[in-house]
Amino acid sequence: MNTAHPTLINAAETLPAASARAMDSWWFTARLQAEDTVFWAKIHTMTMHDAVHSTVAFFQEPDGHTSQLRSIDSPGTVTLSTDCFDIRTPLLGMAGDLNKLELTGATDSASAQLTLRRDEPVLYSGGSGIFPFFGGTTGQYALPGLTTSGTLTADGTTYEVNGRTWFDRQWVSPGTHPPRFTWLGLDLGAGRYLSVWDTTGDGTSWLTELTADGTHIITGARRTESNGVWTLTVPSLDGILEITHRRLSAADVGFYGGVCTVTGTLAGDTVTGHGYTDIIG
Incomplete structure (x- = not known):
């Protein structure tokens, strides 16, 4: 899907990792539903300070499962492709393109396998996708309403889920003071x-x-x-x-x-x- 909009970045070309960036981030958070049960899920990875930081978190309503797991790994121990969008760490997997993405994530007591499809325009922050950021610059765009389907397992029960996911892609050049x-x-x-x-x-x-x-x-x-x-x-x-x-x-x-x-x-x-x-x- 393409929507004409003048920007300073190319969303498809900047989807994969780039080794020269001070911080590179791929952030997915979803609101998912299985009949009367609502799940919130966060699956996030970023490179920073020569390490790969991964986070997976789940929250179930009403008053149900909650869990989170984090890992910090060296770049040499994970998949972090610069040729295409393909990231795999001990906690999560992310792959695909702007129109279809496959996403997995797991904690000690929950896991998700999700397919995300785009049928709406890209949101370019600031209109251009580039803006000043604490003495440096940042690139940021979002696929904010990805149609999402798949399975989520919590406390031994597997649910067929559907919903919407916000994908936020951001990278940062070195700044002069902390954000x-x-x-x-x-x-x-x-x-x-x-x-x-x-x-x-x-x-x-x-x-x-x-x-x-x-x-x-x-x-x-x-x-x-x-x-x-x-x-x-x-x-x-x-x-x-x-x-x-x-x-x-x-x-x-x-x-x-x-x-x-x-x-x-x-x-x-x-x-x-x-x-x-x-x-x-």
Whole structure:
């Protein structure tokens, strides 16, 4: 699937790993359903400081299974292809292209085998896919609404699951100071997605909206918090979104990874949806 949009990167060519990057990241988080059971799944790997960091996490609703596993491996002990998208570590596997991806991941008590298909445009953050990042630059694009099917096994029970996955591809050039940010990826249905960055720490944010026809809108936003609930106000889009979030990944020093539910209004429409958040610093 191709949608004409001028960018500074080629999404297909930058999908595989590149050895020269200070940080290279492939981040998948999904909302999956099997009848009345909802699973959230995160499968993530990144190269940083001459090591390959892998994370797999699962969370089941209502009040069910939760598990997580991490590994840090040397590049020589994993598959990390620079010719095509093919990554395999002790915890996970990722392979395919922009239109179809195969994804696996396992913890001590759960595992998933998923097929992801794309039928919507690519979201290029900032419109171009490149933007300043803490004294350096970063490339970032997303396949935010991948149609997902497969199996998920938790505590010995295997479920046939369907849902949607947000795939975020990012790489970073060396910067002059450590990153500190809150990021939100919001799936609001009907082909409408928001990728939101707050790099100031005070709620001042900017976002990229992707619509079903491939249009990108880059604008400012304001995020406030009351009783643990975020309100994201987007004046130029006539938007007010209430975002509840809860932790998906276990606590790390200086890091929070969560999943979100969203309600509110955008451009005069009532919207509901879900999303994901990463907070560093």
